[in-house]
Amino acid sequence: MTTPLRRQAAETIAAALDHDAPLGAQEVMDLLAIPPDRSLGDLAFPCFKLAKALRTPPPKIAADLAGRLAHSAIFAEATAAGGYVNLRLALGAAAALVLPEMVDGLPEPTANRSERVMVEYSQPNTHKAFHVGHMRNLCLGDALVRLLRADGYEVIAANYFGDVGAHISKCLWWYLDRLTDAERVPPASGRGEWLGELYSSASNQLDAWEEAAKTGDETAAAQLAQARARTTEILLALEAREPAMTAEWQKTRAWSLDEFAEIYHWCGVQFDHLFYESEVDEAGLRIVEEYLAKGVFSESDGAVGVINEEVKHMPFFMLRKRDGTSLYSTKDLALARRKFDEHRIDRSIYVVDSRQSDHFRHVFLTLKKMGFTQADACHHVPYEMVELPSGPMAGRKGNVVLFRALRENMVAHVVDNYLAKYRGEWSDAEIGRCAHQLALGAIKYGMLARDVNQKIVFDMAAWLELEGNTGPYIQYATARAGSILRKVDEAGVKVPSLADRSHAAELLAALAEPEERELVTALDGLRPAVIQAARSLRPSLLCSELFELAKATNRFMTSKNCRVVQSDGNVRLARVALVAAAASALRWGLGRLGIEAPARM
RNA sequence: GCGCCCGUAGCUCAGUCGGAUAGAGCGUCGGCCUUCUAAGCCGAAUGUCGCAGGUUCGAUUCCUGCCGGGCGCGCCA
Numbered sequence: 001m002t003t004p005l006r007r008q009a010a011e012t013i014a015a016a017l018d019h020d021a022p023l024g025a026q027e028v029m030d031l032l033a034i035p036p037d038r039s040l041g042d043l044a045f046p047c048f049k050l051a052k053a054l055r056t057p058p059p060k061i062a063a064d065l066a067g068r069l070a071h072s073a074i075f076a077e078a079t080a081a082g083g084y085v086n087l088r089l090a091l092g093a094a095a096a097l098v099l100p101e102m103v104d105g106l107p108e109p110t111a112n113r114s115e116r117v118m119v120e121y122s123q124p125n126t127h128k129a130f131h132v133g134h135m136r137n138l139c140l141g142d143a144l145v146r147l148l149r150a151d152g153y154e155v156i157a158a159n160y161f162g163d164v165g166a167h168i169s170k171c172l173w174w175y176l177d178r179l180t181d182a183e184r185v186p187p188a189s190g191r192g193e194w195l196g197e198l199y200s201s202a203s204n205q206l207d208a209w210e211e212a213a214k215t216g217d218e219t220a221a222a223q224l225a226q227a228r229a230r231t232t233e234i235l236l237a238l239e240a241r242e243p244a245m246t247a248e249w250q251k252t253r254a255w256s257l258d259e260f261a262e263i264y265h266w267c268g269v270q271f272d273h274l275f276y277e278s279e280v281d282e283a284g285l286r287i288v289e290e291y292l293a294k295g296v297f298s299e300s301d302g303a304v305g306v307i308n309e310e311v312k313h314m315p316f317f318m319l320r321k322r323d324g325t326s327l328y329s330t331k332d333l334a335l336a337r338r339k340f341d342e343h344r345i346d347r348s349i350y351v352v353d354s355r356q357s358d359h360f361r362h363v364f365l366t367l368k369k370m371g372f373t374q375a376d377a378c379h380h381v382p383y384e385m386v387e388l389p390s391g392p393m394a395g396r397k398g399n400v401v402l403f404r405a406l407r408e409n410m411v412a413h414v415v416d417n418y419l420a421k422y423r424g425e426w427s428d429a430e431i432g433r434c435a436h437q438l439a440l441g442a443i444k445y446g447m448l449a450r451d452v453n454q455k456i457v458f459d460m461a462a463w464l465e466l467e468g469n470t471g472p473y474i475q476y477a478t479a480r481a482g483s484i485l486r487k488v489d490e491a492g493v494k495v496p497s498l499a500d501r502s503h504a505a506e507l508l509a510a511l512a513e514p515e516e517r518e519l520v521t522a523l524d525g526l527r528p529a530v531i532q533a534a535r536s537l538r539p540s541l542l543c544s545e546l547f548e549l550a551k552a553t554n555r556f557m558t559s560k561n562c563r564v565v566q567s568d569g570n571v572r573l574a575r576v577a578l579v580a581a582a583a584s585a586l587r588w589g590l591g592r593l594g595i596e597a598p599a600r601m
Numbered sequence: 602g603c604g605c606c607c608g609u610a611g612c613u614c615a616g617u618c619g620g621a622u623a624g625a626g627c628g629u630c631g632g633c634c635u636u637c638u639a640a641g642c643c644g645a646a647u648g649u650c651g652c653a654g655g656u657u658c659g660a661u662u663c664c665u666g667c668c669g670g671g672c673g674c675g676c677c678a
Contacts, residue, residue, distance in 0.1 A: 030618080033620090033621095035621080036621055036622075036623095036624090037621090037622090040621090044621085046620065046621090048620065048658090048659090051658095081621075082621060083620080083621085084620090084621065125678075162678070165677080165678065166677065166678080167677090167678080277678095300675080301675075301676080302676090303675065303676055305675075305676095311604080311674095312603070312604070313602090313603040313604050313673090313674055314603085314604085314673090314674050314675080316675060317675090318675050318676060320676085321675090321676045322676060323676080325676090327675095327676075327677085327678085328677075328678045329678095353672095354605075354606065354672070354673090355605095355672060355673060356673090356678090357604090357605060357606090357672090357673075358604075358605080358673060358674070359673090359678095382605085382606085384606075384607085384671085384672085385671090385672085392671095417640090418640065438640095449614090449615095450613090450614070450615095451614085451615085453606055453607070454606095454607075454613095454614075455606095455607080455671075457613085459613095462613085462627085465627085465640095466640060467626080467627075467640070468625085468626040468627055469613095469614085469615095469625070469626045469627090470626090470640090472640065473626095473640070473641090475640090476638080476640050476641075477641085479638075479640095480637080480638055480641080481637095483637065483638060484637045484638095485637095486637090487637050488637085536617075538617090540615085541617095544615065544616095544625090547625080547626085548625095551625095554641060554642070555641095555642070555643095557637070557638090557641085557642090558633095558639095558641060558642040558643090559642080560636080563636075563637065564637060565636095565637050566636070566637075579637090600638080601638085601640080
């Protein structure tokens with residue numbers, strides 16, 4: 001990952017290498033490392049790779065190279081240590097390469113690649129409640145959209161609502177048959193969640209009857225049979241577009257969708273396109289007919305599917321049930337075709353939990369067999385589940401944290417514990433806005449900071465601590481930096497322009513403290529981290545880098561040797577530039593994760 | 602049974618082209634607020650990198666086998 005600083009460092013090293021050395025500037029840059037102890041240097045160049053080509057032991061190469069690098073523009077010091085050359089940056093020159101693009105605020109990303117990428121995420125079911133488990137997907141998908149945009153792609157953020165299927169008929173059964181007229185009135189707000197509770201009640205009741213029926217309870221068995229007949233009836237009525245039932249579906253579906261829209265708004269998530277399962281249902285069945293006729297799909301036990309030998313433990317991928325109705329898989333094929341044909345995407349990303357890994361392997365293999373070359377550019381981003389300290393989330397057992405409670409509790413905690421002291425001093429609007437940003441930052445960062453293949457145990461109490469490696473910690477560093485900049489401004493000092501490179505180097509040569517050195521190098525690491533996170537579809541990489549940057553910023557701001565307002569001359573100006581760069585970089589980096597930093601907190 | 606994921610400090614986790622004495626947060630213990638926000642900073646202690654082999658100058662990292670945990674495996678989504 002290239003930055004102006006790393007490029008110049010690599011070019012300097014490459015130029016100093018023996019002509020026999022098989023490394024160009026790019027290879028050198030890829031090898032550049034950070035020494036284990038910063039007292040050794042700011043960068044390190046390992047010489048092991050050169051040993052064979054030069055037929056010289058690494059320590060000898062390192063010693064020779066160190067001698068030749070001692071007096072370059074970018075390095076203040078070069079010392080050999082074993083097979084490594086440890087390099088201390090000439091801080092003014094280094095800062096002049098790092099800070100200019102940051103002091104004025106990093107640019108919002110613009111698409112500069114020809115590739116068009118769609119990220120499909122969130123995919124909630126209507127008629128069900130939205131809970132913390134859904135938040136991981138939402139945060140992950142949103143962050144990937146932002147990261148890919150930062151990497152220059154044109155990205156379509158897409159959602160895919162599960163608005164058909166058995167869960168709908170269960171919910172409607174409860175709503176229509178089991179509620180009294182008085183009960184059948186949704187609350188003024190939170191209708192989606194209310195509907196989710198109905199679904200949950202229905203599901204629990206059916207499970208309970210099923211359990212009882214297994215133990216020989218004939219009443220339960222009869223009730224179960226009756227209920228199943230009714231849910232099937234509802235399902236068929238919906239499939240037949242029977243007007244009265246369709247009207248009920250549309251009404252209740254809208255309650256869910258409205259609430260989802262509200263949730264996304266609160267989360268600061270925007271979709272460019274909304275898909276619905278109900279739109280791809282029939283198209284999916286037509287695809288099954290089409291490719292069955294072409295001989296790509298085949299029948300088995302009355303069902304239709306495709307045989308993907310590559311998935312050894314389960315080669316048969318079912319696409320149409322014996323009763324002729326569609327499946328999740330059927331719709332995914334139709335959806336993929338729409339993505340390719342109507343949205344003309346080159347790359348397709350699916351953010352779906354890891355339990356679906358086999359499903360997506362099958363989907364992509366099937367698309368390939370159907371002739372879609374884009375199948376090679378389909379990626380499933382699997383992630384592990386969110387659990388609660390009390391165990392896996394299970395709606396049935398009531399072991400869930402619903403979105404509304406999550407939001408309210410987080411916001412209330414932030415206000416009570418951190419912002420109450422500003423009452424009267426800040427407007428209520430600012431307190432509310434700040435609490436929103438902090439609560440959301442805590443949730444998003446918590447969901448993103450862990451690698452996707454690690455399970456997350458969501459412990460509300462722990463996340464509310466807001467200490468250590470958390471979103472609010474990074475937001476706090478940002479706010480403090482902003483506070484210094486306000487004081488600087490009050491003192492009548494302007495953030496210096498660094499547009500002129502040689503002037504900038506001269507000014508920034510005033511930086512000398514270890515905390516300043518650490519901050520400059522941490523700033524240099526931000527952009528590569530964003531690119532790496534985007535390329536590997538792993539937002540956690542950026543979280544780690546932001547945490548390091550926030551720590552470096554806090555250390556700088558806490559150090560008595562790095563006062564900004566109380567210093568003078570070029571030292572003050574250089575530090576102003578450094579703080580401005582840090583604030584802007586933190587804000588920008590958080591922004592790539594969908595997290596805002598409050599102006600003050 | 603087959604497939605995927607996980608196993609690193611008391612706890613939660615980084616460590617993804619194999620490289621220096623294996624890191625961070627929390628917790629514990631001890632310091633730092635008349636000085637730019639103490640939601641902060643500094644210091645200390647803590648390890649059989651699940652186990653056993655193999656490849657290598659060098660393995661937490663790559664390969665093989667095993668142990669432990671999670672998830673998935675034809676008419677749910």
